[in-house]
Amino acid sequence: MKNNVSRASILAAMLLSFNLPASAANNVDQLLNLSQTEFGLLARDFTAAASYKAVAPGAPLGITGFDIGAELSVTQLANDNVWKKAGADISSLILPKIHLHKGLPFNIDLGASLAAMPDSDIKIMGLEARYAILAGGIAEPSLSMRVAVTRLSGVSQLDLETKSIELTAAKGFLIFTPYVGVGRVWGSVTPHAGSLYKVSPVANKLYAGLNTNFGWINVAGEADRTGDNDTFSIKLGFRW
Numbered sequence: 001m002k003n004n005v006s007r008a009s010i011l012a013a014m015l016l017s018f019n020l021p022a023s024a025a026n027n028v029d030q031l032l033n034l035s036q037t038e039f040g041l042l043a044r045d046f047t048a049a050a051s052y053k054a055v056a057p058g059a060p061l062g063i064t065g066f067d068i069g070a071e072l073s074v075t076q077l078a079n080d081n082v083w084k085k086a087g088a089d090i091s092s093l094i095l096p097k098i099h100l101h102k103g104l105p106f107n108i109d110l111g112a113s114l115a116a117m118p119d120s121d122i123k124i125m126g127l128e129a130r131y132a133i134l135a136g137g138i139a140e141p142s143l144s145m146r147v148a149v150t151r152l153s154g155v156s157q158l159d160l161e162t163k164s165i166e167l168t169a170a171k172g173f174l175i176f177t178p179y180v181g182v183g184r185v186w187g188s189v190t191p192h193a194g195s196l197y198k199v200s201p202v203a204n205k206l207y208a209g210l211n212t213n214f215g216w217i218n219v220a221g222e223a224d225r226t227g228d229n230d231t232f233s234i235k236l237g238f239r240w
Contacts, residue, residue: 047187058144058168061103069237203227
């Protein structure tokens with residue numbers, strides 16, 4: 001176990017190092033160019049992209065369990081022309097992340113993530129708490145409820161926070177665990193530029209994924225639809 005923990009620590013450190021941008025060409029630092037309507041469209045995109053994505057099934061890890069991984073999420077922007085006016089000439093928001101989940105007693109898991117967008121000062125931290133209503137087993141699926149929050153940092157002209165609640169069902173077959181889920185996301189996006197004012201996007205969320213375990217090595221992929229935005233994520237790490 002020590003050897004695998006060490007490998008996971010190295011993996012996380014490498015990703016965190018990769019996340020530190022050499023330049024910041026795609027900062028969202030020109031909000032003065034936007035109308036209030038355009039800012040609302042940007043806020044919807046940003047809320048969907050920044051909202052918490054566990055990329056994991058809902059079965060509890062157990063008191064000795066860990067899930068540590070490096071993740072890459074790509075969110076397609078529905079309003080990339082607005083992002084360009086705001087200073088970020090991009091059509092998708094690419095977020096490398098590090099993830100950690102820890103199992104606790106009573107079918108409770110806690111999780112955290114840290115993301116940083118390359119070529120930008122955008123950084124997003126997320127926290128989650130998950131409770132398995134059904135722990136799952138050989139014959140029965142797992143069913144879990146997750147609550148999560150995320151917060152943006154690094155963008156001087158913008159504050160962003162999301163809150164979400166999700167319900168995830170999963171069923172394992174040998175080394176494969178497909179899962180599906182549904183949820184709701186609430187955003188709070190506050191500008192610090194000109195006469196723009198705060199908006200609070202709300203979006204429904206649907207997602208499906210596949211988790212695969214090769215011993216302690218774990219590979220997971222997930223497709224997520226939040227509001228009008230599609231996100232595709234892949235995670236590689238260790239799960240036990």
